[in-house]
Amino acid sequence: xxxxxxxxxxxxxxxxxxxxxxxxxxxxxxxxxxxxxxxxxxxxxxxxxxxxxxxxxxxxxxxxxxxxxxxxxxxxxxxxxxxxxxxxxxxxxxxxxxxxxxxxxxxxxxxxxxxxxxxxxxxxxxxxxxxxxxxxxxxxxxxxxxxxxxxxxxxxxxxxxxxxxxxxxxxxxxxxxxxxxxxxxxxxxxxxxxxxxxxxxxxxxxxxxxxxxxxxxxxxxxxxxxxxxxxxxxxxxxxxxxxxxxxxxxxxxx
Amino acid sequence: xxxxxxxxxxxxxxxxxxxxxxxxxxxxxxxxxxxxxxxxxxxxxxxxxxxxxxxxxxxxxxxxxxxxxxxxxxxxxxxxxxxxxxxxxxxxxxxxxxxxxxxxxxxxxxxxxxxxxxxxxxxxxxxxxxxxxxxxxxxxxxxxxxxxxxxxxxxxxxxxxxxxxxxxxxxxxxxxxxxxxxxxxxxxxxxxxxxxxxxxxxxxxxxxxxxxxxxxxxxxxxxxxxxxxxxxxxxxxxxxxxxxxxxxxxxxxxxxxxxxxxxxxxxxxxxxxxxxxxxxxxxxxxxxxxxxxxxxxxxxxxxxxxxxxxxxxxxxxxxxxxxxxxxxxxxxxxxxxxxxxxxxxxxxxxxxxxxxxxxxxxxxxxxxxxxxxxxxxxxxxxxxxxxxxxxxxxxxxxxxxxxxxxxxxxxxxxxxxxxxxxxxxxxxxxxxxxxxxxxxxxxxxxxxxxxxxxxxxxxxxxxxxxxxxxxxxxxxxx
Numbered sequence: 001x002x003x004x005x006x007x008x009x010x011x012x013x014x015x016x017x018x019x020x021x022x023x024x025x026x027x028x029x030x031x032x033x034x035x036x037x038x039x040x041x042x043x044x045x046x047x048x049x050x051x052x053x054x055x056x057x058x059x060x061x062x063x064x065x066x067x068x069x070x071x072x073x074x075x076x077x078x079x080x081x082x083x084x085x086x087x088x089x090x091x092x093x094x095x096x097x098x099x100x101x102x103x104x105x106x107x108x109x110x111x112x113x114x115x116x117x118x119x120x121x122x123x124x125x126x127x128x129x130x131x132x133x134x135x136x137x138x139x140x141x142x143x144x145x146x147x148x149x150x151x152x153x154x155x156x157x158x159x160x161x162x163x164x165x166x167x168x169x170x171x172x173x174x175x176x177x178x179x180x181x182x183x184x185x186x187x188x189x190x191x192x193x194x195x196x197x198x199x200x201x202x203x204x205x206x207x208x209x210x211x212x213x214x215x216x217x218x219x220x221x222x223x224x225x226x227x228x229x230x231x232x233x234x235x236x237x238x239x240x241x242x243x244x245x246x247x248x249x250x251x252x253x254x
Numbered sequence: 255x256x257x258x259x260x261x262x263x264x265x266x267x268x269x270x271x272x273x274x275x276x277x278x279x280x281x282x283x284x285x286x287x288x289x290x291x292x293x294x295x296x297x298x299x300x301x302x303x304x305x306x307x308x309x310x311x312x313x314x315x316x317x318x319x320x321x322x323x324x325x326x327x328x329x330x331x332x333x334x335x336x337x338x339x340x341x342x343x344x345x346x347x348x349x350x351x352x353x354x355x356x357x358x359x360x361x362x363x364x365x366x367x368x369x370x371x372x373x374x375x376x377x378x379x380x381x382x383x384x385x386x387x388x389x390x391x392x393x394x395x396x397x398x399x400x401x402x403x404x405x406x407x408x409x410x411x412x413x414x415x416x417x418x419x420x421x422x423x424x425x426x427x428x429x430x431x432x433x434x435x436x437x438x439x440x441x442x443x444x445x446x447x448x449x450x451x452x453x454x455x456x457x458x459x460x461x462x463x464x465x466x467x468x469x470x471x472x473x474x475x476x477x478x479x480x481x482x483x484x485x486x487x488x489x490x491x492x493x494x495x496x497x498x499x500x501x502x503x504x505x506x507x508x509x510x511x512x513x514x515x516x517x518x519x520x521x522x523x524x525x526x527x528x529x530x531x532x533x534x535x536x537x538x539x540x541x542x543x544x545x546x547x548x549x550x551x552x553x554x555x556x557x558x559x560x561x562x563x564x565x566x567x568x569x570x571x572x573x574x575x576x577x578x579x580x581x582x583x584x585x586x587x588x589x590x591x592x593x594x595x596x597x598x599x600x601x602x603x604x605x606x607x608x609x610x611x612x613x614x615x616x617x618x619x620x621x622x623x624x625x626x627x628x629x630x631x632x633x634x635x636x637x638x639x640x641x642x643x644x645x646x647x648x649x650x651x652x653x654x655x656x657x658x659x660x661x662x663x664x665x666x667x668x669x670x671x672x673x674x675x676x677x678x679x680x681x682x683x684x685x686x687x688x689x690x691x692x693x694x695x696x697x698x699x700x701x702x703x704x705x706x707x708x709x710x711x712x713x714x715x716x717x718x719x720x721x722x723x724x725x726x727x728x729x730x731x732x
Binding site for chain 1: 686
């Protein structure tokens, strides 16, 4: 699904990723943890293709393609989905309109017919229920006036509708109360299957109680310094990162 | 095909028949004689000529206004031809079948499917090609309801009393430089009269176009809604590419008698000029309506065209409890300049007005909102709410807001809200991450920004307006 090989990247003059390696196979759930400034968000933006992140070396293979050569929208159309840490508002554009365009752009890429308004509405309503958002959220502007928790649930709703191949969740648990966290987690779990992979970026082990990872990686100073199974997250939770000999680097942007 | 049309249109009139559209065009220049000739061409009564000449003499004494935030080369009024009419119009067609097919093809090329509109939308289309109305449809159906909808040149012949009473009653002959010029040389336009208590059975629509090089367009529209009546009027226009700047100075007057309501919607898409702003239309428009007791006038405009726009659709809220509304989307790109807004003149008690203005600037354009809210001494309890939002695309364009508020009544309330925002990187990134390309993303964000205004437009117009924005924004990303 995804192979990251010796990836080096910087933001401005600051090197953030310094030789990152990671391989994700279809159906696997990988969690990435790490102290502030380790490069977690940089990794998610780099994979999704945001401007301002410069690759200095290494490669990223996404299925059959060289991911780093692809435009942002092409990555999305080929099945890469990023659930944003801070979803932005798009005033006046209804959630429904936005997601319908999005779903149909991705369907077009797959060589499928666009969904009719009625077909889309049916799917959207189901997705809405799955993340426990009232149906009127479909009519509201994208993230317009949503609470933090509602925004995160809205991201998961989009993920459900878009049926991506690789889902990157960038701190989807931040700012959530326990109920909202469970809703988000069950939305994610409902989408797990043998084809779909997940990269879950989080600060806290708590999320991993609900989304059970196959692998846990600790990212520090731009590298994966330790990998293991779910128990690694529990150990970090208990002992902090100190046992790995890591201290948070303050100057790096997260 | 296009070349043939262009050739035909740029050809000078020669005696005899040719298969393409010909025009009878006056030589450039303006003097009393030109006005007399226009009036004679139209077979106008003496009082109309008199009216025009008075306007002309006022105009001669006036100065072209310079207060707007617009920069354009000095207009040489003697270099403009003041009359142009499609030749085949001497014998007026009774139906579209009789209309020059060449003309209809030009319309179709511009995406104005006249036939479709007639059948599907039930819209009566008063087509204006250059200066003379070509075809007026659905006249019969309107007649049944007692509605008069015809070219103003015809109204001058057939309904002189109505025209005499209301022409210039809202926008006086010497109101401003461009209105005075229009009053002197206007060639045609629409006239609408809705009798007492009648709800006009269909939306009335006029498509204006400029098609003759170097010919100023001086449209004159007069709409009178008698007591308790209702009418919705749609005005839309597109224009083909031109090399030289074209002057357009229209006047629109609306009269809403007691308890009447007029809804006036415009989609304006004049040629904006090339990337350097060369060749676009100069659009100087005076639009104003007067509201009598309990009357209601609503202006909705979507402005995407013209090199220069100078336009302030206004309401004089004379009668108690009358209501004025102005909903506007103005999009500028390339080197376009727009100075547009409204005036809400509150004279009567408990008068109310709402102004929603959405300005979008892209490229190296400049977009200004200029609005006056005036509360007169007798306007007890009057209220205004203004919302004025600007959206910037890129970093070389400008958005400006010039609100004027005058309150002479302590019980009047005026609210003004203004915002300026940019299409943000974050928004674009979100859209792209969801599979949308940059152009689609910007058009979606801009359409969302305009939603409050679009929802005021009649359905089919709103769809058209959305498409127009999308087309207009092509290439403005990156």
